[in-house]
Amino acid sequence: MSLLQLKNISKIYGELKALDDVSLEVENGEWLAIMGPSGSGKSTLMNIIGCMDKPSVGEVILDGRDIAKESDKGLTEIRREKIGLIFQQFHLVNYLTAVENVMVAQYYHSLPDEKEALEALERVGLADRAKHLPSQLSGGEQQRVCIARALINHPEIVLADEPTGNLDEANENIVIDIFKQLHNEGTTLIVVTHDPEVGEVAQRMIVLDHGKIKTDRVNPDFGK
Amino acid sequence: MVVALLAISVGAAILSGLVTIYYDVPRQMGAQFRNYGANMILVSSGTDTEFDLDAVQDAVSLISGDELVGVTPYRYETVKIHDQPVVAAGTDMNGARTTSPYWHIEGEWPAEGQALVGKTEAEHLGLKVGSTFNVTYSGEGDEEVTDDFGTDMTVSGILETGGSEEDYIYISLDELEEIAGDGSLDIAEVSVSAVKESLNDYADRINNADLGVSARLVKRVTSSESSVLTKLQALVLIVTIVVLVLTMICVATTMTAVVTERRREIGLRKALGASDGSIIGEFMGEGVMLGIIGGILGAVLGFVFAQFISMNVFSSSISFRPLLLPVTVIVSVAVTGLACLSPVRSAIDVDPALVLKGE
Numbered sequence: 326m327s328l329l330q331l332k333n334i335s336k337i338y339g340e341l342k343a344l345d346d347v348s349l350e351v352e353n354g355e356w357l358a359i360m361g362p363s364g365s366g367k368s369t370l371m372n373i374i375g376c377m378d379k380p381s382v383g384e385v386i387l388d389g390r391d392i393a394k395e396s397d398k399g400l401t402e403i404r405r406e407k408i409g410l411i412f413q414q415f416h417l418v419n420y421l422t423a424v425e426n427v428m429v430a431q432y433y434h435s436l437p438d439e440k441e442a443l444e445a446l447e448r449v450g451l452a453d454r455a456k457h458l459p460s461q462l463s464g465g466e467q468q469r470v471c472i473a474r475a476l477i478n479h480p481e482i483v484l485a486d487e488p489t490g491n492l493d494e495a496n497e498n499i500v501i502d503i504f505k506q507l508h509n510e511g512t513t514l515i516v517v518t519h520d521p522e523v524g525e526v527a528q529r530m531i532v533l534d535h536g537k538i539k540t541d542r543v544n545p546d547f548g549k
Numbered sequence: 550m551v552v553a554l555l556a557i558s559v560g561a562a563i564l565s566g567l568v569t570i571y572y573d574v575p576r577q578m579g580a581q582f583r584n585y586g587a588n589m590i591l592v593s594s595g596t597d598t599e600f601d602l603d604a605v606q607d608a609v610s611l612i613s614g615d616e617l618v619g620v621t622p623y624r625y626e627t628v629k630i631h632d633q634p635v636v637a638a639g640t641d642m643n644g645a646r647t648t649s650p651y652w653h654i655e656g657e658w659p660a661e662g663q664a665l666v667g668k669t670e671a672e673h674l675g676l677k678v679g680s681t682f683n684v685t686y687s688g689e690g691d692e693e694v695t696d697d698f699g700t701d702m703t704v705s706g707i708l709e710t711g712g713s714e715e716d717y718i719y720i721s722l723d724e725l726e727e728i729a730g731d732g733s734l735d736i737a738e739v740s741v742s743a744v745k746e747s748l749n750d751y752a753d754r755i756n757n758a759d760l761g762v763s764a765r766l767v768k769r770v771t772s773s774e775s776s777v778l779t780k781l782q783a784l785v786l787i788v789t790i791v792v793l794v795l796t797m798i799c800v801a802t803t804m805t806a807v808v809t810e811r812r813r814e815i816g817l818r819k820a821l822g823a824s825d826g827s828i829i830g831e832f833m834g835e836g837v838m839l840g841i842i843g844g845i846l847g848a849v850l851g852f853v854f855a856q857f858i859s860m861n862v863f864s865s866s867i868s869f870r871p872l873l874l875p876v877t878v879i880v881s882v883a884v885t886g887l888a889c890l891s892p893v894r895s896a897i898d899v900d901p902a903l904v905l906k907g908e
Contacts, residue, residue, distance in 0.1 A: 368906065377820065377902035398824065405822020416817045416905055433822040474821075 326389075328353040328481060328513055329374065334383030334393075335536075336369050343369040344380065345536035351482075356504065356514040356547075358527035365533040368486070371517045375408055375484045376400040388481055405434055409475030413487035415467040417459040423470045424455040427477050434478040445473040449503055465496025472503055476512075483507065485516045489523050501526055550835075553803035554843050557881055560796030561847020564789055565877045566854035569867060571785045573855070577863040578778055579742040583618050587648045587738035588748060588770040591755070594763040602722075605737045608755045608762045616747070618740035619647025624722060626729040629685045629699075630674055637684070638717045639725025648740040652714070656706030659720065663705035667715035671707050680704045684720075686729045700728050739764075745775040793884055800888035804836065808892045815896050816904035825897045832896055836889035837882055844881030848874045 329351040336344040344366045351357055361367050372378035373385060376392055379400070385392045388407060392400060404410075417426045427442040446455050449469040459467055468488060475483050485504075489497040501523065504514055508528070516527060524530050528547045532540040582588070591608055593600035602622060609620050621644030628637045642658055642665075656678035659665050664684075666676050676682060685699035702724075708714060726732070741748060748766055755764035808815070815828060852869055859867040 372902040375820075375902075377900075401819070401822055401824055404820065410820055412905055414905070416813060416820075418814055418817070429818070430821045433818065433824075433827065 327351060327386075328355075328388060330384070330386040331373075332384040332386070334373065334380035334385060336366075336373065336378070337381040342536050344373075347383075347533075347536070347538055349531065349538065349541075351513065351515065353481075354508070354511045354513055356508045356528040357516070358524040358530040359515065359517045359533065360519070360521070360524045360530060361533035361539070364535075366536040367517045367533055369536075370533065371484060371486055371515075374482070374515060375410060376404045406478075407481040409478065409480035409483040411468070411471050411475045411483065411485035411488045413490040415459070415464075415471045415491075417467055417470055417474075419459050422456050422458055423451060423462065423466075423473075426459070426470055427474045430474045430477050442473075442477060445477045446470070448476065449473045450499075463496070465492050465499055468492060468496065468500060469503070472500070476507070482513045482515060485514070485518075487518055487520075488516060489518070489520055497523070550803070550807065550839070553800050553807075553885075554839055554846075556796050556799035556803065557839055557843025557885060558846040558850065560792055560799075560884065561844045561877050561881045562850035562854055563792045563847075564880060565848045565851025565873055566858065567785045567789045567792075567851075568873060568876075569852065569855035569870060570858055571782055571789075572870065573859065573867050574781055574785070575744050575778055576742070577859065577865065578774065578781065579744065581863065582770065582774045582777075583740050583742055584650050585770060585773075586651060586767070587619075587621070587740045588767050588774070589739040589741055589752060590765050590767060591737040591739060591762050592735075592765070593733065594756075594761050599761060600733045600735075602734070604760055604762050605734065607760045608737075608758070608764065609739060611754045611758060612739070612741055612751050613743075616741050616743045618742050619644055620737060620739045621645045621648045622722065622734045622737040624725055624732055625717075625735050626686065626725060626732065628718075628728060629687050630682050630718070633674060634687070635670060635674070636717050637725060637728070638719050639722040640719055641722060642719075644738075645719070648738045649710075649714075651710065653709040654706040655709065656704070659705040661721070661724075662702060663720075664702045665706050665708050665719040666704050667717050667719075668707050668709045669715040670718055671704070676704050676707075678704055678706060684728055700724070744778065745771050793880070797884050797888045800836075800839070800885055801891055804832070804889050804892035805895065808832070808896045812899055812904050815899045816901040819899060820901040820905060828897050829893050832893045833886065833889055836885045836893075840882030840885035841878055843885070844878030845874070847881060848877040851877065 327350040331347055331349040334344055334347050335342055347370065359367055359370060369378065373380055379393050383393065387403065390403065392403060395403065418429060421429065424439060424442045424446060427445055428437040428439065431437045431442065443452060443455055446452050449472050451466060451469050451473065454462060454466055462470065489500055492500065508514055516523060518524050525544065527544060529543045531538050591605055605620060605622050609617060621641055624639040626637050627634050629635065646658065654665065674682070681701055681703050683699040683701050702720065708719065741751060748771055752764040752766055755762060818828065855867050859865060
């Protein structure tokens with residue numbers, strides 16, 4: 326059974342259909358890129374997969390649970406236990422150090438463990454910057470802290486929203502390399518992006534247009 | 550947060566200070582009111598009872614020593630000075646100093662062989678400080694004069710009160726006895742530093758003790774005292790409530806600003822899995838800490854504030870009430886907690902999908 330199943334979901338705001346009868350399955354360990362122009366429904370789809378919103382119609386089955394039927398409390402629990410979020414704006418707490426930012430996610434999940442948080446930072450190559458504040462880190466380094474925070478609780482899905490949108494090419498490559506490494510370790514990755522270079526390195530890519538899936542294709546060159 | 554802490558500290562200081570004053574005002578005002586004269590009088594309870602110094606002493610022994618400011622017996626007799634009838638009041642001069650501190654005397658309080666003469670009577674008789682006069686007693690009705698040669702006395706001072714006291718001359722009880730012979734007291738003035746309810750209680754005790762003495766309250770004094778106290782305490786209470794409401798508004802405004810400023814962080818925490826309970830706990834925890842720290846600071850500052858007011862208004866120090874510290878802290882925490890309700894509500898309403906969105 327697929328890790329994530331979206332069955333005929335629609336999100337309707339008044340007369341507007343942000344998502345229109347979308348069905349999608351994501352397998353465990355898959356690396357999926359979601360692409361499309363502005364207003365195509367990418368953000369709405371990401372919010373639903375990230376358990377920050379619910380569809381107006383349809384079912385969203387994540388690890389056997391229909392999140393469309395969950396209460397706000399249930400969605401919070403699923404988010405905490407199963408989702409790791411990576412943001413375009415990084416969203417680090419500016420008065421906490423890099424390692425403390427990683428430990429924030431642990432705090433709501435289980436218990437903060439500095440050693441484990443340091444290991445997560447080491448995994449993204451930032452062990453030596455652990456005690457720095459976000460203002461002392463470059464954009465690429467902040468994004469890597471954000472990735473370490475997303476990984477710290479070993480989520481079922483890592484969901485990244487325009488993860489390279491604020492990065493230069495060098496840092497973009499670093500982030501892509503981390504994604505490759507995560508995929509090789511079996512992590513399920515869903516990346517929402519405008520950037521074709523980021524989309525094309527994924528194992529599979531869907532393109533949204535006016536709330537519908539216009540293209541769904543597997544990357545033939547993946548892994549080469 | 551510093552603004553919120555300052556607001557709570559100031560609010561708690563005013564609460565603590567005003568409550569201290571609220572409870573100390575009756576004592577302070579009682580002492581002030583004692584400057585306006587006695588608030589209880591003792592008279593004979595019947596025609597066949599002996600109203601003397603012993604009876605007065607028995608009666609005042611029923612009043613707490615801490616609250617008894619002074620007692621002054623008076624015996625009035627009509628005497629003659631320069632062949633003019635004058636009312637002489639025999640009294641205890643030391644007692645009169647305590648029960649009638651408002652008396653203004655030009656000259657000195659009288660010693661033996663001296664008299665205090667009311668201003669009206671002094672003008673009528675042409676007496677001045679240092680003048681000597683002869684006092685004779687004409688007796689009541691057709692009684693004979695007890696001492697044909699009279700008693701020579703010196704005016705030690707002229708009494709000014711603006712009241713009926715200016716119509717009398719004041720000498721010691723012993724000297725009046727020498728002039729007019731034995732006789733019973735007419736009245737005794739008692740000054741008690743107590744609120745109206747306690748005064749009523751003391752009067753009832755004296756009246757029920759069957760001492761031949763009847764106690765009555767001087768309504769002019771006790772009613773004014775009670776009325777001023779009630780109004781003053783009501784004023785203190787209203788000011789305290791207004792200050793607490795203003796504190797609450799200030800804290801609520803500050804906390805709302807804090808929540809608005811931290812909307813992204815709140816959204817992030819919710820996206821990372823923070824429950825509503827966690828968000829409530831974090832903000833209420835900050836509120837409670839502000840309340841505790843502000844309450845302790847305020848209680849200390851409030852005592853200093855109350856001491857300052859007391860020294861400047863009543864010219865006496867105020868005692869620290871230990872119970873006021875926990876009460877101030879509890880009220881501060883409650884006020885902060887109430888003030889945090891609305892900001893916390895808006896914190897848990899933060900939609901992570903909206904505040905974390907893109908650009």
